[in-house]
Amino acid sequence: MSLSEPSLERVVQGVLSALPPEREMLPVALERLNGALGYLPRPAIEAVARHFRRPAQEVYGLATFYALWQVGEKAPPAVDLCDDGPCHAQGAPQVRRVLEEAGLEVRRTSCLGHCAAGPVARHAGRLYRNLSPQDLRPLLEGREPAPWKPEEDILDLAVPKERALLRNVGRIAPDSLAEAVAAGAYQALRKALTGMQPAEVVEEVVRSGLQGRGGAGFPTGLKMRFTAAATRSGNGPAWVIGNADESEPGTFKDRLLIEGDPHRLLEGIVLAAYAVGAREGCIYIRGEYASQAALLERAIQEAQAAGYLGANILGTDFTFTLHLHRGAGAYICGEETALLESLEGKRGEPRLRPPYPTTYGAFGRPTLLNNVETLCNLPDIVAYGAEWYRQVGTEKSPGTKLYPISGHVRRRGCLEAPLGRFTLRQVIEGPAGGMRGPAPFKACHLGGAAGAIVGPEFLDVPLDFASCAEAGAMLGAGDLVILDAQTCLVDYVRAVAAFFRAESCGKCTPCRVGTERQLQLLNELTSGRGTPGHLQELLEWGEHMTDSSFCGLGQTASTAVLTALRRFPSEFEAHARGVCPAGVCPMRR
């Protein structure tokens, strides 16, 4: 297809004429063109390059980086079926078989953020949840699936109602600023803007002990201090970024906050901006969260119209502009420096650190980058104070935490509980309603795809950052994929490996080649062609990726494999002999 075809040219010119030629608008152009054309033909990419005065290779490199954009030719219609850990454990392979038998083309996709309702698939622009091999009629017949409500994915609020981050989810209309305000939104903002110096806000957060909820658990108050200091030392006004690139398989907590109570997030961001001296910021939301982005867009507009955002917020001289940036399908963009690159209209490859984002972040500015859940904690901390906040949780890990739970339990969904309040056993036996069937607990994949596989020895560890780390695993984003004894762990970590193989950015050698080789080895092991040498290789490449990769993705891409291999060696050794003890892998038993 050439640009001279009038329809294509018209679409391209129509899209481009509406966009100023600034680099950070490049992804918007590609997003809109991909939407309008269904793919990105080469002439369209070249036209975008001309419009933005960027080299064609750069735009092509950008377009081919993100999974949601189709470059070159139109893809044949297909079902995009999630096969990451939770969906895999909950039956995605069986669903795939039925769909393929029905003559549908099925493609693997990375996590869509509905893990408790998995297996999940996307087809013809629609999202199908709770797929069951026994009943796939809505999908097969192309029917509109039933809409979901965020509260369906809430398991339990094991905290006093007034403390719960999720307290408004399902109780107020998410698209109504009025209902949010009636429920208390923006009171903390008013308190801060009219009665607190920015530094007081920072110190209140420091005292609260709030730790980042994106996975690393870094003290949020310190990050704020660093950012504010860099702003003062002349690196220009800071940026504040809400990281809504929730792409970790097993994690869907941020989605619930956005879908159910978007103004809590906005208020948290404005508070953070005030604290660190930012005038501009954005929410980076993953491309898969399209309806959630629309909801946020609307919330931003309403908040702006009501004076909670934009110029002279609440009549003060504080001005803060909030943008919304949509990702386009890349797990790596949850990594903070990759997110910054992506935000600036580049391939989402991680940056060298130092400098850290707090001194040199978005567009070279000091940048405070926090997870959605982290930011949603700020209004309560400001409104009720650090002392109040510290009343729940542990000394080292105060506050409540969202625990997304999936896998082989009776009840799946997001649990909110004080940090450290529950052990893994208590979660399973309590809110999760026990294991799904007679098969007992076997393992838990803790903290996302990048997390460890833990076994029964972990059942009594309290689920907070420090206790988990002490027991040898990271709490991460707090998500738990609970696996019963019918699970083949080799098969399970093969699905995890497939995820990393798909999501490695390719920048560094160990991760680019290691994720590929790791998957090859597990494919061999799960198809009966395994040898003990394969196990040795898994250990070696895993160790190499961990020790020598450029960023956290590569450093953790083999965590699940290595931890499973170390804790369940006999299961792997059996596969190396051509035996799948769980009877899951297609090989002789």
Added chain:
Amino acid sequence: MARTISLTIDGKSIQAEEGQTILEAARAAGISIPTLCYHRDLTPTGNCRICVVEVEKQRFLQAACVFPVAEGMVVHTRSERVIRSRRRTLQMMLANHPQDCLLCDSSGSCELQDLAYEYQVSPPAWGEKGTRFPVDGDPNPFVRVDFNKCILCRRCVLACAEVQGRYVWGVAYRGFEEQIVAGAGTTMLEARCESCGNCVAYCPTGALSDKMRHGLGRVHQVRRVTTTCPYCGVGCNFDLNVRDGRVIGVTSNPQAPVNGMALCVKGRYGYDFVHHPDRLLRPRVRRYLLEGRPKTREGAGSEWVEVDWDTALDVAVRRLSEIYRAYGPDSLGFLSSAKCLNEENYLLNKLARQVVGTNNIDHCARLCHASTVAGLATSFGSGAMSNSMDDVANQAAAFLVIGSNTTEQHPVFGTMIRRAVSRRGARLVVADPRRIDLVDFAAVHLQHRPGTDVALLNGLMNIILEKGWEDRQFIEARTEGFEEFRAVVEQYTPAKVAAITGVPVEQLYQAAEILALHRPMAVIWAMGITQHTVGVRNVMSLANLQMLLGNMGIPGGGVNPLRGQNNVQGACDMGALPDFYPGYQKVTGEEARRKFEAAWGVPLPGKVGLTVTEMIPAAGEGRIRALYILGEDPVMSEPDSNHTRHCLERCDFIVLQEIFPSETSPYADVLLPGVSFAEKTGTFTNTERRIQMVRQAIPPLGEAREDWRIIAEVARRLLAQGLRRPEAAPYAGWDYRDTAQILAEVAALTPIYAGVSHERLERGERLQWPVRDASHPGTPILHVGQFTRGRGLFAPIEHIPPAELPDADYPFILTTGRVLYHWHGGELTRRAQGLLAVYGRPLVEVNPDDAERLGLDGGRRVRLTSRRGQIEAEAWVTERVPPGTIFAHFHFPEGNANFLTIAALDPVAKIPEYKVCAVRVEPA
């Protein structure tokens, strides 16, 4: 000053500067750490992970190339853990790399191969070896692409972006699918590749290699000879790769003073003319000369006969002496060569002046920068580029590039300007009637009408004065003539200038502001300024501008005319000019003449000789009876070719010393085969006055001889004829052992070269003239503190329109120039296979509006007609030219723009107005 930091590497305490990486600190301390994606010229990325080291207190291994040193840091570069990691990374690379070192051109120069050897890693059985991408997968005639061998280090991407500034290569897809792509997944040339091959130079493996030398020889099989490029005046150095007496390739030499690793397509890939079958390998004379018959142009007697040297030299010397005896010394004219060595130009100057006794010597500088030399000599007292290329590239806060298509004509310097803009934010104003490539990097493009430079510059200076941006202190302290100058400039109001030049008033203001408020500002020009009947006035206007802004004699500023040919600066320096002895010592000056008379042992004429542009017509009129032409092709390069041919036809006798039969050779009577730059040793002087070694890489081909030997032999034989009888004098003789001895003679007689010698250059000294004596370090910047003439002279300059402007019969302006892939009259580049593959026929640039009006569709051939001639060529319909303007070049005999150009000369410099004449355009 950066803070000093103490750290420990491999148990050794070392000092480093804050901000250094571990790699830098280690290398400075003599500790080697292997690298692949790292290259000192490029931004480090930390991608490949070969350079990982163990840093105590860091949980994971860290890439030494990017990890900053810190006080008290303890680093281990060779621990077991580190070695294990490097071996594993190598295994990962080799797993997906073809195992064809046996056949790979890069074997021996491959960094991956070296590391595999050093770490004793063999490829694992798994992986995809040579099956993922097509081998030789891009049609580019110079670069062989085999991405099966790519380790995704991205050095090519960075080299293209950061060294060349072209952004052809990119990274596409992700994870294991990641690959290097050109443009939007197209071919290199479609992605605007300039074929510089710098990506090849930086590629650590065989993924990118030189297509032309595929299978011809690997690094250990070649001898590498460092020498200076024979193309433009930038003066890049590189290594000729020689195997079995053949030049099989060119490789970058990182020590090259001007260019480092960078080269352009002509320098890197335009070498194969050296061995082209057209090379003249034996002397030739016309049969009539052997038979002692009268000259005949056609039929029996006019045929070429190959003869031995003795015969050819005898014939040539006999005829030259006859003409000398019959018509006197001034009936002989000498055209020297800007392609030849300094030593050879000196000898031809000596031949003309000492042996023959005439000042009729000139060369093609007349056609390119005569107006620069004359204009700057008037304004400042000396006529060369005042600053150095690296100086302006690294220091200038702003550039005015006027009448220089730098990225095509001085490509490596062009990339330095691109880098200055894109990497350190220098501001660029381009003034050019065409939308040249450099405009992409410009803050403002002043697209003035051809031939309106004086008005444009006066307009800018008018605004500078209006705003009070002039440097009053500089004007006061170092110049004269300011008031007269001001009186003229004040008449050039922005509105008036807009009307003359076609440049909108607001653009004039924008440009003036950039140029005046960013200092230092460097002015760069080439033939767009000089090749006008007002060439000298243009140059003096630029001198005015730089004095007005106080940009003279300082780093990052200056007047920077870019000399066209490899040694056009040197040919001027060596006295291949009708009015100067070597070193710009005037032939009309009593003292200088006495000096050279004493040195050469003969009386010398005190009268200025004829220029090229005068000698050719004089030949037509019978005032010049014999021409001795060294390495020039006036039929291609003079204006108004038909007239040139007519004149040469009427010349009694022409000796042509050349390496190829040229368009001029049909008019010659004797052809003496000289040699290419690869076959001789001597010096070239580049545009920034830098004297550099040219080194013999192969012996002369066939019976061809080094040009300096030929000239000396002609001189000896002419003297033996008894034309003139030099007295015993220190430099009267012609027995030269080598070119070092010739340059020593130059140094003895030429104050600006007094301290220059082959010996110093071979020691690696970097010398830019003036070099006052053997211990003088040379002069990177001229006019520091004081101008050569004392005070700089402001000149009041009025705009005068070009000699020939469009009218009803000839409604288009024709402007001429050159293109990236070709060189001068094309004598060399039309004999370089790859260059022809990319640009194999003349193209005439026509604006799309004009093309539509003229009905140029389909075949798109056009006929251009001027009052002097006609050509036909293919039209390139492009926005590069504005409506009403046509661009053509003189690289191909067919479609040579010089059939159309006008021989209207600048009254002072005698340079022709190549840049403007009137033509008619029709579909052919």
